[in-house]
Amino acid sequence: MTTAIVANDLHKSYDGVEALRGVSFEVQAGEVFGLLGPNGAGKTTTVEILEGYRTRDSGEVTVLGHDPAAAPRALRERIGVVLQQSEFTPHLTVREVHRLFAGYYEHPRDVDEVVQLVGLEEKRDARVKTLSGGQKRRLDLGVALVGDPDLVFLDEPTTGFDPAARRTAWDLIRTLRSLGKTILLTTHYLDEAQQLADRVAVIQAGRIVSLGTPAELIGTAHKAEIRFEMNGEPVVVQTEDPTLTLHELTSEALANGRRLEHLEVRRPSLEDVYLDLVGGEENAE
Amino acid sequence: MLLHQLAHEQRTFWRSREAAIFIFIFPLLLYTLLGSVYSDEIEINGISVPSADILLAGLFGYGAANTAFGGLAIILVGRREVGILKRLRSTPLPPVTYIAAVLSSTLLIFALQAIALVLLGRFVFDASAPANWLGFVGAVVLGVACFAGLGVGAASLIRSAEGVSAVVNVVLLPMAFLSGSFGPREDYPGVLAAIADVLPLTYFLDIVNGVYLDGESLFADPKALGVVIAWGAAGLVIALTRFSWMPRER
Numbered sequence: 339m340t341t342a343i344v345a346n347d348l349h350k351s352y353d354g355v356e357a358l359r360g361v362s363f364e365v366q367a368g369e370v371f372g373l374l375g376p377n378g379a380g381k382t383t384t385v386e387i388l389e390g391y392r393t394r395d396s397g398e399v400t401v402l403g404h405d406p407a408a409a410p411r412a413l414r415e416r417i418g419v420v421l422q423q424s425e426f427t428p429h430l431t432v433r434e435v436h437r438l439f440a441g442y443y444e445h446p447r448d449v450d451e452v453v454q455l456v457g458l459e460e461k462r463d464a465r466v467k468t469l470s471g472g473q474k475r476r477l478d479l480g481v482a483l484v485g486d487p488d489l490v491f492l493d494e495p496t497t498g499f500d501p502a503a504r505r506t507a508w509d510l511i512r513t514l515r516s517l518g519k520t521i522l523l524t525t526h527y528l529d530e531a532q533q534l535a536d537r538v539a540v541i542q543a544g545r546i547v548s549l550g551t552p553a554e555l556i557g558t559a560h561k562a563e564i565r566f567e568m569n570g571e572p573v574v575v576q577t578e579d580p581t582l583t584l585h586e587l588t589s590e591a592l593a594n595g596r597r598l599e600h601l602e603v604r605r606p607s608l609e610d611v612y613l614d615l616v617g618g619e620e621n622a623e
Numbered sequence: 624m625l626l627h628q629l630a631h632e633q634r635t636f637w638r639s640r641e642a643a644i645f646i647f648i649f650p651l652l653l654y655t656l657l658g659s660v661y662s663d664e665i666e667i668n669g670i671s672v673p674s675a676d677i678l679l680a681g682l683f684g685y686g687a688a689n690t691a692f693g694g695l696a697i698i699l700v701g702r703r704e705v706g707i708l709k710r711l712r713s714t715p716l717p718p719v720t721y722i723a724a725v726l727s728s729t730l731l732i733f734a735l736q737a738i739a740l741v742l743l744g745r746f747v748f749d750a751s752a753p754a755n756w757l758g759f760v761g762a763v764v765l766g767v768a769c770f771a772g773l774g775v776g777a778a779s780l781i782r783s784a785e786g787v788s789a790v791v792n793v794v795l796l797p798m799a800f801l802s803g804s805f806g807p808r809e810d811y812p813g814v815l816a817a818i819a820d821v822l823p824l825t826y827f828l829d830i831v832n833g834v835y836l837d838g839e840s841l842f843a844d845p846k847a848l849g850v851v852i853a854w855g856a857a858g859l860v861i862a863l864t865r866f867s868w869m870p871r872e873r
């Protein structure tokens with residue numbers, strides 16, 4: 339497998355504010371890589387350095403074999419970009435916007451196919467200004483795909499979507515993945531990272547605090563929790579081996595003729611892990 | 624790709640009603656109004672000239688400034704602030720091609736406007752036809768070049784989409800008034816005349832009057848030509864050093 343993105347020890351400050359303090363990761367071709375972090379963590383800064391919009395203060399970056407700071411046309415042919423915030427000319431129709439952007443690429447995808455892919459076929463001839471926020475976001479996505487890129491950057495692609503639209507977008511991103519596209523997405527949503535990403539980097543205050551598959555992140559250093567109530571008192575037991583502990587607890591309760599009220603076993607969710615990671619660093623600045 | 628983008632620019636321009644009215648119709652409207660108000664002949668330096676001619680030249684100058692300076696500044700700042708320019712930067716469209724398409728589109732719009740002004744003048748107000756056609760066409764290009772330079776320069780300095788039309792009009796209307804776009808400026812008091820003496824539109828109008836009324840060559844007045852080019856170049860220098868594709872950060 340080839341490497342699509344290499345970021346090595348990226349640093350970036352905005353007059354005094356250290357936005358990135360040594361960010362390193364690699365993204366393999368064909369992989370969906372998630373950058374997960376709270377507001378101001380440095381997600382957009384990282385992504386925009388990779389897209390060639392911002393300059394880094396130090397560190398090395400390679401995107402599809404190119405240095406994005408030079409933004410060569412050969413690289414721009416092969417990437418698709420969804421910005422965290424952007425708009426299109428309000429007077430054009432959905433189809434016209436797609437056609438406009440398709441004209442910039444050597445080998446664009448079929449415009450109608452892309453419009454359909456992002457679920458805007460009913461809005462094909464609607465003016466941009468009449469679209470809802472979520473539909474505009476889909477337009478963003480369509481425009482990013484119309485050049486048939488190998489690598490797609492999605493900065494918070496589903497922010498502002500209703501739950502149904504989010505599912506649709508997830509399906510779309512899975513479709514892209516199955517087409518062999520490499521995807522770098524940023525998100526605040528844990529479930530999104532968990533659902534979509536092959537690997538997740540949790541970023542906090544300009545540093546990557548954890549990196550791995552969603553399962554690895556959950557698996558590392560976290561115990562399962564067994565909760566129940568006994569005589570009206572809540573009890574929490576943490577354990578590395580929930581099967582054994584549960585067995586011991588229930589046998590003992592049965593032997594003594596007691597009940598374990600409200601018994602539940604909880605695996606830590608990615609959310610717990612995330613809040614742990616992010617919360618722990620909050621005051622470390 | 625240039626043609627692709629040019630077609631897009633034209634479509635966008637004519638579809639956006641505010642732009643089409645403000646940029647294209649407004650000078651024609653002013654010509655109609657002023658042409659109806661002024662008497663037949665205007666005295667300039669003791670020579671009597673048909674007011675329809677003077678006004679046609681004046682509004683031609685105003686139209687050039689309005690289309691190229693005002694129009695470009697508004698379009699570019701608007702597009703920059705909502706991220707359209709930024710979005711384009713990550714596509715293979717070369718920036719030079721983009722700028723060329725935007726400028727050609729501006730030139731095309733002003734050329735159409737110049738034709739409309741001449742036709743309106745000829746058939747409604749009985750104005751003269753350009754005495755030097757070639758020079759007149761040259762003046763269209765010169766006007767767009769100079770004021771486009773200033774327009775892009777202004778777009779590089781203006782920081783917000785909300786402020787841009789205010790700034791543009793605060794600059795444009797007094798300039799047009801002082802330079803004599805809306806009527807002769809011979810009787811202006813000294814201070815205003817002194818200000819007019821440095822404005823690019825004043826010199827551009829001298830050139831337009833020369834080719835349109837007197838049949839002079841575009842190059843007949845080197846000083847005027849020099850001043851017009853210098854203003855355009857100054858705008859260009861600002862643009863080259865300060866222009867940004869990225870929106871101002873919120």
Ligand SMILES: Nc1ncnc2c1ncn2[C@@H]1O[C@H](COP(=O)(O)OP(=O)(O)OP(=O)(O)O)[C@@H](O)[C@H]1O
Pocket residue numbers: 352353355356357375376377378379380381382383384422526872
């Ligand atoms: N252009 C800028 N000028 C000054 N500071 C900036 C700029 N862009 C970002 N920052 C600062 O850098 C830090 C990282 O910002 P960034 O936009 O990368 O965060 P993010 O993870 O994308 O946040 P969000 O989830 O809110 O989009 C923040 O402290 C932010 O205030």
Ligand SMILES: [Mg+2]
Pocket residue numbers: 381382383422493
């Ligand atoms: Mg961001």
